[in-house]
Amino acid sequence: MDRLAPYGSDPFDKPPCRGCSSYLMEPYIKCAECGPPAFLLCLQCFTRGFEYKKHQSNHSYEIMTSDFPVLDPSWTAREEMALLEAVMDCGFGNWQDVANQMRTKTKDDCEKHYMKHFINNPLFASTLLSLKQAEEEKHVNTAVSFQPTDDPPRPTFDSLLSRDMAGYMPARADFIEEFDNYAEWDLRDIDFVEDDSDVLHALKISVVDIYHSRLKERQRRKRIIREHGLINFRKFQILEKRYPKDVQELYDTMRRFARVSGPLEHDKFIESHALEFELRREIRRLQEYRRAGIKSFCSAKVYDKLKKTREEARMKRTMLSEVLQYIHDGNACQQWLKRQAAIDAGIHQITPLVSSSGRRSAPPLDLTGLPGTEKLNDKERELCQVVRLVPGAYLEYKAALMNECRKQGSLRLAQARSLIKIDVNKTRKIYDFLIREGFIVKPLP
Template sequence: MERLASFSSDPFDKPPCRGCSSYLTEPYVKCAECGPPPFLLCLQCFTRGFEYKKHQSDHTYEIMTSDFPVLDPNWTAQEEMSLLEAVMDCGFGNWQDVANQMCTKSKEECEKHYMKHFINNPLFASTLLNLKQAEEAQQHETAIPFHSADDPPRPAFDSLLSRDMAGYMPARADFVEEFDNYAEWDLRDIDFVEDDSDILHALKIAVVDIYHSRLKERQRRKKIIRDHGLINLRKFQILERRYPKEVQDLYETMRRFARILGPVEHDKFIESHALEFELRREIKRLQEYRAAGITNFCSARTYDHLKKSRDEERLKRTMLSEVLQYIQDSSACQQWLSRQADIDSGLTPTVPVPSTTGRRSAPPLNLTGLPGTEKLNEKEKELCQMVRLVPGAYLEYKAALVNECNKQGGLRLAQARALIKIDVNKTRKIYDFLIREGYITKA
């Protein structure tokens, strides 16, 4: 790796040619007898037999080039360095940006090569494990998910995301409003003077001690937020969604104990329960196979396929009882037939069968006199009436979605639901309306 480090793709990172002072481009010549510092020459000066002080034209030399394979016959050392620099610049997983920066390899080639030689390579696995263990031993009590240098999101002031971040200001790495924000008010009238009695002086000292304890509590809460990465709420929610629903419920329940365990111990605790859940589910599946008389995984795959087919057929048979309930309602029958057609074609049914409770839908919302109505156009007014959403809330949701779309270059429905904590059906209608009107674009 030290040898590769000398072959930088940027000529400004190397000393200039000692003969003509031009920036060196590969291949170039390095004198094997002179140095340090290294005595470097471009090919033109080398062919002229350039000599300088102790350097003579008959000295032994090395040809410096990175046009040779290291890990893969189809990848040169220069391309290996370019790949590592592109991953550092663009981030792991952004393979299209990595390929665009490299210009010589495709997205699939970059991903396949990096995963094969730098992630799944057993040669590096033990070294990386030792480095990770040494880092954990050195920084056992430090914050892993979040540091102030991680550049947390910078939402607009008074936006929905800003309120979710509790008014956190990334530029100052602090909050607009502190915990126990008015603790300093108790000290504003305290003044230590010489003619204070002993009791009054002791009372003032006690007030100051109380204030110090409140400051410690404020700092303790900040440390919990920083150590557990709770500032970047969206990132925290994405990490939670990796787990099954049962583990997510456990995560939510155990969150209040995170301040006791610490970030590393808390993550290990959740991971251990997630592993236990996976093991229990796998054991249950194997017990089901054993009860059915299956003894190999080839038969298990056939069993799963047939079980899925039987469940689909059973679903179709039970739907006949549903249509009998709506036989007197032509609209309900039409919706049932559409749903049945989707199931027969292998699609997810999108048309729900109406309920027989006779519940009437709510009337459109009257926007007369509501604040913010004058800022809406006719289509937006119609949307607010049908969704029964007050104009002020709609404008706030619209601004949050538009800002997030501009920041991310596109927006998915799942991201919109994470930003807007309302009924998912209303969120879908707002999302579809903004897509249709061109305010936002799909990711």
């Protein structure tokens, strides 16, 4: 039985043939017993009796074509759809452009047919009204899900936020510059004339097909941006920061693969990984309790409290170890105590420790203009100034120690000294600093 094809006249809009994977051209065959999804075959595969899994060659079938009249005996369904598409592209009233796009009908034919069957047809108008009312009732009765792009920000032109949004214009729901912005240049000199040879005509058609594929790629990229909420990038970053640091790194890595999956599937993947991260952290905590011989949660609370006390005592011992080299000089000891009091009060002032014996410690390193300084926090800048270590080297040492600690589960001072070949005193200060800040952990005693 003849049916109107559910897809456009463009073969790229239809799924390929299940037999030979070629693009389907009307007419083609749809199995009436298999599906969903629809089982489609080209005429060549249908005539040779192609069978695949549950599909058998004796199944009933439908011939999918749009080469039959619908509203007017002289107009096929394919031409009806081409007319509606041309009016949508060229605008109502531009009948000459509509006729040029259709190629099979004249300007007067397009105007008379459209006005008769789509404007002055009361049956068609009432059908459109009923469809509009049904759509409105559907929206009223159904909760509308939140879309990140419903109300994007409206920054001023050439502002920082406007550059972050890649020139997106919310009032027009479009970009200032399109992807592949000069794709139309290849068509500006093409003109179809009657005296073209077959080869030249086929070449022009190929150029137009290439242009259509570039337009589809442009629309695909816009669809990905809108579906994943990438227009309002600030809101996207705020939602990302709710995850732990390890999950944020995965989020940033997997963002480039979001085009493969839909937004819901992508969010499910990230949420499942965040849940896995929480479960693994909880498993490590329970394994630590088991190694310590703890069998109840009441004992675990006592263990956590004592562990925190031990960590604080270990930190105090580390801080006091810095005083030992100045303990023979009372003046230098007093300076060190004043500096620690200023640090505890939130005042980060670096002053060199001067002993009364005449020994003067090296002045702090000036980090102004050194590469990598902007990546350090206040405590890391203070460490680099006191230890006289350039920020770039410190970041490399920090990354090496953190990677080794992640592999081993913990890190000893001897292992740190074997990894970074610098002065042992500087290595000790870097190691103790990373322990205090929680970047690395020591083995359990």
